[in-house]
Amino acid sequence: MSDVAVISTFHSDEECAQGILALHDARIHEFRAFFPFPSEKIMEAVDHVRAWGRSPVRYWQLFGGITGVLTAIAITFGTSWEWNLNVGGRPIISVPPYIIIMFELLILIGGLSGLTGFFVHNRMPVFDLFPGYRSRFSEDKFGLVVQCEESAAAKVESVLRDAGAEDITREILEAATGHH
Amino acid sequence: MAAAVETNLQPRYIDVDRQVQRAMAPGGLTYWLWVLFCAFLTALGIGFWTNQVYKGLGVTGLTEPTMWAPYITNFVFWVGIAHSGTLISAILFLFRVRWRTAIYRCAETMTVFAVATAGLFPLIHLGRLWFFYFVVPYPNERYLQPDFRSPLVWDFFAIGTYLTISTVFLFTGLIPDCANAREFATGWRKTLYSIFSFGWQGTDRQWRNFQMVYLLLAGFATPLVLSVHSVVSWDFAMTQLPGWHSTIFAPYFVAGAIFSGCGLVLTLIIPIRKFWRLQEMVTIWHLDNLSKIVLFTSLIITYSYCVESFMVWYSQDSLEMTTFHQRYFGPQGYLFWIMVACNCVIPLLLFSPRVRTNTVWLFIISIFVNIGMWLERFVIIAGSLATNTMPSQWRFYTPQVTEVVITVASFGWFLMNFSLFAKFMPIVSMTEMKEGISWLRQAVRTSYPYRKAA
Numbered sequence: 001m002s003d004v005a006v007i008s009t010f011h012s013d014e015e016c017a018q019g020i021l022a023l024h025d026a027r028i029h030e031f032r033a034f035f036p037f038p039s040e041k042i043m044e045a046v047d048h049v050r051a052w053g054r055s056p057v058r059y060w061q062l063f064g065g066i067t068g069v070l071t072a073i074a075i076t077f078g079t080s081w082e083w084n085l086n087v088g089g090r091p092i093i094s095v096p097p098y099i100i101i102m103f104e105l106l107i108l109i110g111g112l113s114g115l116t117g118f119f120v121h122n123r124m125p126v127f128d129l130f131p132g133y134r135s136r137f138s139e140d141k142f143g144l145v146v147q148c149e150e151s152a153a154a155k156v157e158s159v160l161r162d163a164g165a166e167d168i169t170r171e172i173l174e175a176a177t178g179h180h
Numbered sequence: 181m182a183a184a185v186e187t188n189l190q191p192r193y194i195d196v197d198r199q200v201q202r203a204m205a206p207g208g209l210t211y212w213l214w215v216l217f218c219a220f221l222t223a224l225g226i227g228f229w230t231n232q233v234y235k236g237l238g239v240t241g242l243t244e245p246t247m248w249a250p251y252i253t254n255f256v257f258w259v260g261i262a263h264s265g266t267l268i269s270a271i272l273f274l275f276r277v278r279w280r281t282a283i284y285r286c287a288e289t290m291t292v293f294a295v296a297t298a299g300l301f302p303l304i305h306l307g308r309l310w311f312f313y314f315v316v317p318y319p320n321e322r323y324l325q326p327d328f329r330s331p332l333v334w335d336f337f338a339i340g341t342y343l344t345i346s347t348v349f350l351f352t353g354l355i356p357d358c359a360n361a362r363e364f365a366t367g368w369r370k371t372l373y374s375i376f377s378f379g380w381q382g383t384d385r386q387w388r389n390f391q392m393v394y395l396l397l398a399g400f401a402t403p404l405v406l407s408v409h410s411v412v413s414w415d416f417a418m419t420q421l422p423g424w425h426s427t428i429f430a431p432y433f434v435a436g437a438i439f440s441g442c443g444l445v446l447t448l449i450i451p452i453r454k455f456w457r458l459q460e461m462v463t464i465w466h467l468d469n470l471s472k473i474v475l476f477t478s479l480i481i482t483y484s485y486c487v488e489s490f491m492v493w494y495s496q497d498s499l500e501m502t503t504f505h506q507r508y509f510g511p512q513g514y515l516f517w518i519m520v521a522c523n524c525v526i527p528l529l530l531f532s533p534r535v536r537t538n539t540v541w542l543f544i545i546s547i548f549v550n551i552g553m554w555l556e557r558f559v560i561i562a563g564s565l566a567t568n569t570m571p572s573q574w575r576f577y578t579p580q581v582t583e584v585v586i587t588v589a590s591f592g593w594f595l596m597n598f599s600l601f602a603k604f605m606p607i608v609s610m611t612e613m614k615e616g617i618s619w620l621r622q623a624v625r626t627s628y629p630y631r632k633a634a
Contacts, residue, residue, distance in 0.1 A: 032383050032384065034381060035382055036193060036356075036610075037611045037612070037614040042384065043387065043391075054392065055389045061400075079325035079326065079328070080325070080328070082325060083325040098328055100334045101333075101337055104340075104341045107345060107401075107403070108344055108345065111344070111348055112344070114396050114400075117389075117393070118390065119378070124378040125378040128379075129379075136363075138360045138363050139194060139197050140194040140614075
């Protein structure tokens with residue numbers, strides 16, 4: 001039996017969030033939500049269902065920042081040691097001005113590292129549209145796409161309709177496109 | 181009638197798309213004439229700069245002791261302009277200030293192009309451009325290491341980081357909006373938006389990571405914005421020159437930067453909302469809030485001028501006293517008083533709600549703010565250099581046509597880039613406007629007392 005994508009469209013983010021919770025209550029977990037702006041209601045429902053916790057992107061930024069500071073320490077201390085010439089009795093390694101370089105590289109490498117983490121965890125760039133994506137999900141509608149076997153589609157549709165979906169369609173999935 | 185009013189007060193998500201879509205529609209004759217005019221100014225500047233490279237800095241009015249005017253004035257001015265963009269986009273984001281949503285993309289765009297413009301001036305200031313890489317701190321063939329104690333090296337790191345992070349912040353925020361624009365665009369524009377959206381489809385996973393990276397970038401950009409202009413101010417304050425050697429410079433420069441940047445945001449956003457009919461998105465209420473920031477920062481810099489003068493008087497240092505006397509009453513003292521009028525007196529009009537809600541008045545005041553802040557940089561840089569510690573060297577800077585044209589061309593260059601970007605990219609964040617739409621509805625319906633005046 002082939003897999004299908006049940007594509008439901010919601011008018012508001014509240015209804016979409018209710019749809020997510022309804023799917024969870026019906027023990028249907030293979031879904032993907034699409035929404036045009038970061039709705040807190042939907043994010044809360046998704047967090048409740050998926051128990052993802054906070055995004056791992058923050059670790060990228062943390063380690064990027066630490067790398068930046070270490071890089072700055074290496075180049076400031078290293079070059080001072082390498083050119084070990086006392087000028088006017090000033091210390092060879094003068095930490096206060098080096099803090100500025102450390103701060104700037106913390107921000108620079110941390111920021112770029114966070115951006116890299118964002119792309120990695122979102123698997124971007126994405127060259128193929130996800131099954132069930134509709135252009136209106138980037139504009140004014142909220143979508144829930146459930147991937148299931150054809151035999152279970154009727155039950156999914158029923159759950160989504162009860163949650164307030166204004167439109168429900170099915171799309172046959174090819175074997176290779178089945179992913180979450 | 182009541183139903184019609186109610187409909188207007190119930191903006192839909194798709195209305196946001198349509199209004200931004202309208203702003204992104206192909207430009208008319210007026211738009212392209214404006215872009216051509218800016219391009220002409222840019223070309224003129226390139227021509228004069230080429231002549232300067234060919235003949236040397238002798239074609240300018242730069243001479244001892246005022247070697248830093250006016251190119252470094254332009255550099256500091258444009259770096260300062262950039263700051264309000266980050267204030268509006270990052271700092272106000274962290275404080276969850278809702279009114280930023282309609283104007284922050286415009287401010288961020290201004291930031292990126294202002295820093296890019298500022299970055300040109302140290303290069304223009306170099307007589308021999310082909311040695312520009314001497315500015316870059318790296319171990320070179322002379323076995324000299326960069327001096328990390330030098331404010332100019334700090335400046336290189338600060339400006340480089342600021343440009344990079346501002347650009348990253350702008351383009352990260354653009355990803356969902358480009359995905360939206362991709363859906364209604366056709367032809368090469370669809371390809372352009374597809375590239376900049378990186379295949380974004382707004383899934384729950386994507387939004388979760390987006391929110392985190394955006395929050396963290398805002399968190400990183402916030403101390404950065406305060407540090408960058410502090411570092412720029414230390415280019416001056418770390419020297420022994422009277423008029424520059426002052427501990428108040430960092431906060432004074434940061435406040436001035438936000439003041440001038442918010443002024444330029446007003447200068448840019450007022451024509452944009454009028455000509456591209458974005459009045460329903462960028463409301464008078466937004467301009468009112470922005471002008472309150474202008475007013476507040478104007479008061480801060482007025483206070484800074486007073487404190488700076490007081491400290492000079494209190495120190496009774498003869499060199500400092502002489503420099504400041506020349507600044508107020510010397511041959512170019514009129515520039516100082518014009519600066520005071522533009523930065524301290526004219527913005528006081530913004531105490532009036534009628535002025536804050538009148539776009540013509542706001543536009544005029546914003547122009548004065550821009551003029552005043554450029555003059556402030558000039559007075560500090562050129563004025564202090566002219567009266568250094570050797571009275572035998574004293575000489576006030578006299579501008580020549582080369583610097584004047586290059587300065588004007590920098591505005592042409594900035595406005596050309598900004599105008600092109602604003603036409604081809606969403607100049608208002610559709611994503612955040614939709615996020616705040618319920619709040620916006622409430623604000624339009626109840627909160628705004630000056631709607632009739634608008």
